[in-house]
Amino acid sequence: MKDSTxxxxxxxxxxxxxxxxxxxxxxxxxxxRVGDGHAVALQRGLYFRRKGLIERVxxxxxxxxxxxxxxxxxxxxxxxxxxxxxxRQSRVGLHGExxxxxxxxxxxxxxxxxxxxxxxxxxxxxxxxxxxFLRKTHxxxxxxxxxxxxxxxxxxxxxxxxxxxxxxxAGHIDDYYRRTAIKPGVTGLAQINLxxxxxxxxxxxxxxxxxxxxxxxxxxxxLRMLLATVMRMFGLKGSFVMSFMGLCRRGVLEEAGLLNDSxxxxxxxxxxxxxxxxxxxxxxxDKRRDAEEKTMSxxxxx
Numbered sequence: 001m002k003d004s005t006x007x008x009x010x011x012x013x014x015x016x017x018x019x020x021x022x023x024x025x026x027x028x029x030x031x032x033r034v035g036d037g038h039a040v041a042l043q044r045g046l047y048f049r050r051k052g053l054i055e056r057v058x059x060x061x062x063x064x065x066x067x068x069x070x071x072x073x074x075x076x077x078x079x080x081x082x083x084x085x086x087x088r089q090s091r092v093g094l095h096g097e098x099x100x101x102x103x104x105x106x107x108x109x110x111x112x113x114x115x116x117x118x119x120x121x122x123x124x125x126x127x128x129x130x131x132x133f134l135r136k137t138h139x140x141x142x143x144x145x146x147x148x149x150x151x152x153x154x155x156x157x158x159x160x161x162x163x164x165x166x167x168x169x170a171g172h173i174d175d176y177y178r179r180t181a182i183k184p185g186v187t188g189l190a191q192i193n194l195x196x197x198x199x200x201x202x203x204x205x206x207x208x209x210x211x212x213x214x215x216x217x218x219x220x221x222x223l224r225m226l227l228a229t230v231m232r233m234f235g236l237k238g239s240f241v242m243s244f245m246g247l248c249r250r251g252v253l254e255e256a257g258l259l260n261d262s263x264x265x266x267x268x269x270x271x272x273x274x275x276x277x278x279x280x281x282x283x284x285x286d287k288r289r290d291a292e293e294k295t296m297s298x299x300x301x302x
């Protein structure tokens with residue numbers, strides 16, 4: 001367990017699930033919207049249990065169907081750059097427990113030889129040419145179907161992050177580990193709406209949408225998320241897919257006061273030419289901003 005405030009949506013007796021999730025996402029009128037907290041908690045627990053069972057069966061069938069493609073991609077990855085075709089990486093899953101996620105390798109084998117965890121971005125020099133294609137089409141995620149079959153992940157849900165990064169993010173974002181109340185997903189509402197993380201504020205926005213998903217998840221929403229992911233795999237633009245499938249959650253971010261300086265989610269803006277930054281750089285920037293805010297607060301108090 002990483003945090004004593006973790007929520008267990010698999011428990012029918014936990015009546016604080018919906019209220020706790022919504023409060024963390026910044027909603028001011030939670031009680032008016034969700035009504036009976038116990039009923040919502042019961043509904044959430046039942047839904048996610050049934051969802052998990054269906055997804056494990058479905059993922060098993062999808063894994064068998066896609067096995068030839070995965071094997072072919074493994075061979076291509078190994079022929080075009082040194083290193084394994086599939087790599088394992090420790091991630092934080094349900095209730096803060098760690099597990100190993102499986103992915104097709106998209107970066108050069110020594111991408112993080114310095115031991116510094118870095119977020120990837122478009123134009124990242126660590127990404128191989130084949131890896132760039134795999135990332136664009138999301139084919140690098142196919143091996144994660146095995147994680148779903150094993151019960152470590154879901155098809156839809158908050159994306160899992162690395163333990164070392166989670167520990168740092170938890171120091172900046174209140175109740176960060178509440179997102180681990182459910183199993184992490186191969187795709188998620190935050191990933192469909194927003195671009196890859198490059199700052200603490202980016203993570204705050206995704207945290208908001210992750211908690212919004214936990215509160216509002218249903219079969220129709222999950223189906224649309226899966227269809228949207230498939231559409232993006234075939235090259236359709238994310239902004240078009242998001243709008244066409246009714247998955248835009250700009251209003252949620254606006255209500256929580258988490259839109260960026262331009263007033264729009266970053267999925268509407270180009271990211272070409274931007275470089276990946278180490279978490280330490282973003283961490284230092286965030287600390288400087290906190291120090292400035294503290295200084296201003298002290299000045300007002302005087």
